[in-house]
Amino acid sequence: MKVFVTGENGQVVKALIKLADQDSLDVYTAGRPWLDLSELADDDKCEHLRLMIEDIGPDVVINAAAYTNVDKAEEEGDMAAAVNTTGAGAVAMAAAKLNLPIIQISTDYVFAGDKTADIYDPENPEYADYDAEDLADIRANLSDGTYVETDATHPQGVYGQTKLEGEKLAAYVNPKHVILRTAWVYSETGNNFLKTMLRVGAARGELGVVNDQFGAPTHADAIAQGIVKVARNIVEQPDNTELYGVFHMTCRGYTSWHGFAEAIFKASELAGGPTPKLNSITTEEYPLPAPRPANSRLDCSKIARVHNVELPQWQDMVMKTVVKVLGQTQEDKN
Numbered sequence: 204m205k206v207f208v209t210g211e212n213g214q215v216v217k218a219l220i221k222l223a224d225q226d227s228l229d230v231y232t233a234g235r236p237w238l239d240l241s242e243l244a245d246d247d248k249c250e251h252l253r254l255m256i257e258d259i260g261p262d263v264v265i266n267a268a269a270y271t272n273v274d275k276a277e278e279e280g281d282m283a284a285a286v287n288t289t290g291a292g293a294v295a296m297a298a299a300k301l302n303l304p305i306i307q308i309s310t311d312y313v314f315a316g317d318k319t320a321d322i323y324d325p326e327n328p329e330y331a332d333y334d335a336e337d338l339a340d341i342r343a344n345l346s347d348g349t350y351v352e353t354d355a356t357h358p359q360g361v362y363g364q365t366k367l368e369g370e371k372l373a374a375y376v377n378p379k380h381v382i383l384r385t386a387w388v389y390s391e392t393g394n395n396f397l398k399t400m401l402r403v404g405a406a407r408g409e410l411g412v413v414n415d416q417f418g419a420p421t422h423a424d425a426i427a428q429g430i431v432k433v434a435r436n437i438v439e440q441p442d443n444t445e446l447y448g449v450f451h452m453t454c455r456g457y458t459s460w461h462g463f464a465e466a467i468f469k470a471s472e473l474a475g476g477p478t479p480k481l482n483s484i485t486t487e488e489y490p491l492p493a494p495r496p497a498n499s500r501l502d503c504s505k506i507a508r509v510h511n512v513e514l515p516q517w518q519d520m521v522m523k524t525v526v527k528v529l530g531q532t533q534e535d536k537n
């Protein structure tokens with residue numbers, strides 16, 4: 204299988220490139236300056252992209268490039284929209300023109316983050332006439348508070364808004380679309396929370412991290428494996444419409460950013476890295492330009508059922524990533 208991926212140095216792009224060592228997977232990437240997603244409002248650039256893809260002849264196109272600086276997006280809305288919305292739409296369109304499927308990577312930040320779990324109250328008068336079977340049904344359908352693919356979206360900031368519009372545009376222009384929403388991506392490359400923690404933790408003796416935003420830290424390697432499995436499924440069964448649409452894909456389990464930081468520094472301690480004092484704080488105590496969803500938890504049962512994709516428990520990949528980051532030379536970090 205041959206895949207065409209947008210971006211060069213992104214966490215997910217790099218993880219996909221690593222998988223190319225494995226049997227029968229060719230990964231072709233295109234990033235700046237040759238492919239700049241912010242320039243795809245221009246028809247000539249779109250045609251150039253289409254020709255580039257045609258030349259390579261992939262089975263699937265993967266849009267893994269995005270404007271991901273959540274806070275900066277608040278002031279650079281036009282650029283964020285150019286990359287995440289117009290750019291995503293243009294990549295999906297170029298694929299559509301070649302009758303190729305598009306896998307568009309998206310985010311938990313499309314949601315408001317205020318979803319709560321349903322509470323079962325056996326005393327609810329509405330249940331008075333229900334028999335045991337009805338009640339069992341009701342209980343089975345109670346939400347645990349994780350977001351499902353059909354839940355209403357309501358992004359809180361510009362990044363989430365531009366990503367949501369990118370999802371919609373990609374879906375509109377290319378019927379063969381898979382929108383994969385993931386969350387809290389980290390890896391040993393690029394910019395991410397794990398690397399920020401180790402850097403800040405080495406520079407300061409103490410730091411505060413928010414304890415009231417919940418989600419699943421997801422290693423880019425796990426995402427890349429999920430993407431490749433989905434890609435293989437749609438290549439094997441291109442006409443199976445069940446395989447297309449929106450899917451949630453994160454590691455299993457969940458924690459807060461504070462819980463993630465705790466796991467990072469526990470691993471760091473074992474590996475001889477920094478061990479700053481870690482304080483638990485609220486979102487209010489850590490003001491940022493862009494609001495973050497309090498609940499970023501995604502229900503991943505649909506992708507498990509339809510694509511047979513299940514990512515590992517979030518804790519599983521923290522230790523090895525911390526070890527790799529601590530072992531990086533200054534040169535690697537640049």
Ligand SMILES: NC(=O)C1=CN([C@@H]2O[C@H](COP(=O)(O)OP(=O)(O)OC[C@H]3O[C@@H](n4cnc5c(N)ncnc54)[C@H](OP(=O)(O)O)[C@@H]3O)[C@@H](O)[C@H]2O)C=CC1
Nearest residue numbers: 210211212213214215239240241268269271310385387388
């Ligand atoms: N990071 C996260 O926590 C999360 C990310 N996602 C989504 O996952 C996907 C992958 O994210 P991730 O790997 O973390 O991204 P990164 O922030 O690590 O990398 C972003 C990638 O996008 C490329 N890019 C940015 N602007 C442009 C542009 N104008 N033209 C071409 N390429 C551009 C970058 O290029 P260059 O190599 O030149 O820098 C880089 O390759 C994205 O769709 C993101 O929205 C979803 C949930 C969480």
Ligand SMILES: Cc1cn([C@H]2C[C@H](O)[C@@H](COP(=O)(O)OP(=O)(O)O[C@H]3O[C@@H](C)C(=O)[C@@H](O)[C@H]3O)O2)c(=O)[nH]c1=O
Nearest residue numbers: 271273310311386387388396399411412413460489495
């Ligand atoms: C660095 C730091 C952050 N925080 C808080 C701020 C914020 O609420 C939370 C996460 O911080 P970050 O800014 O690193 O995370 P952020 O850039 O918002 O991460 C998001 O990126 C985009 C691309 C996504 O799609 C999301 O899934 C998500 O991963 O932790 C602290 O409380 N203390 C700290 O020292």
Ligand SMILES: [Mg+2]
Nearest residue numbers: 271272273395
């Ligand atoms: Mg960030």
